Amino acid sequence: MKQFKLLSLFSGAGGMDLGFKNAGFNIIWANDFEKDAVQTYKNNIGEHIVLGDITKIDSSEIPGEPGDIDVVIGGFPCQGFSIANTKRNMEDSRNFLYLELLRVIKDKKPKFFVAENVKGLLSMQKGKVLNMILKDFKDLGYTVDYRVLNAADFGVPQARERIIIIGNRMGIRNPFPIPTHSDTLKDNKLKPYKTVKESIGFLSDVELLNGKTSKYILVNNRKIYNHIASTKVQDTFFGRKYTVDQAEICDYLKSWRDKSEWTTKKIDKHFGYRHTAGHWFRKDNKSGSIPKPSDWWELKKILKFDDKYDKIVTTFVEKPILYEQSLRITNWDRPSDTITATSPEIHVNKERRLSARECAILQTFPDNFIFEGSLNSLYRQIGNAVPVLLAEKIATEISILL
Structure with missing residues (x-):
């Protein structure tokens, strides 16, 4: 040939x-x-x-x-x-x-x-x-x-x-x-359009690799790389129902950590994160953070803290959605809109944007095609591709x- x-x-x-x-x-x-x-x-x-x-x-x-x-x-x-x-x-x-x-x-x-x-x-x-x-x-x-x-x-x-x-x-x-x-x-003489759901639906409930030490996750015997995504949608979609003071939560978690045998490094390793746990014990508005509900419940298991903040930290409600270009929810039962080089559309679960890998699948890149760079760079490379x-x-x- x-x-x-x-x-x-x-x-x-x-x-x-x-x-x-x-x-x-x-x-x-x-x-x-x-x-x-x-x-x-x-x-x-x-x-x-x-x-x-x-x-x-x-x-x-x-x-x-x-x-x-x-x-x-x-x-x-x-x-x-x-x-x-x-x-x-x-x-x-x-x-x-x-x-x-x-x-x-x-x-x-x-x-x-x-x-x-x-x-x-x-x-x-x-x-x-x-x-x-x-x-x-x-x-x-x-x-x-x-x-x-x-x-x-x-x-x-x-x-x-x-x-x-x-x-x-x-x-x-x-x-x-x-x-x-x-x-x-x-x-009806041609095949029906491939839908978003049949292409990336299997990743809907798969936890993101954001901050994780592992490079891939195994899903249905498929090695999934680059399953990282922007999660900056909570304020607009699913947000905490109650006002939460990050500094207050930080002091609370630190006190329970200090009473346990768990170090921040050990907690990171337990969750499979690189540095994420450190932000839970860092009291500052720029880099401190509050654990997401799933991480909160796992922390509760290992640190054995009481129920004082469970409700306000883990109760999320759906807030009004403003349908703007940057806040659109992706299609599900038809082909996606054009994958762009900037922030992709929001996943139907309304908790995050499409991951880099989901965008890559919608661009028909194979699973073993691994992208290099920051999240924004990944989105740009994938969105610019044919x-x-x-x-x-x-x-x-x-x-x-x-």
């Missing part, structure tokens, strides 16, 4: 790359400027990715002779586009990043290229920006087409619409994948023609 050669720009954590790799492509070089994303890519896909600014990487530093590359892929950023300068050229001083993709295509002359971008590119300056981009690719001698593809139509449990631009210099019609799924109310399954289906169509 032939190994098709591929170059990847703006690779991020590697969603599109993994899809093409799954379809039999050999990625000989990739690039991104974000450190965490590059480390994630290296750990999961390969060492061929280069950390650096593509505008400072000469084409001669990128492997592959002109005409020797089968495909160049890249999800280029679209900020800062303008068509005001009618004398645009390859050395445009404004340094549009899509021009870097254009440059590599011009210099390496791949048989195909695939570019991905947000649907908003369609309306940018009333469509003139997209037309400008398409013309620039065509001027290199490529037959160019684009479509808006919804990832949900291809078995991804997420309604994610993106522009996919495909070009080839073989003088043939550009291939696009054929939808396999749909809303069954509209078309769904792996969608990329694989695009790649498969192209491979048939190579």
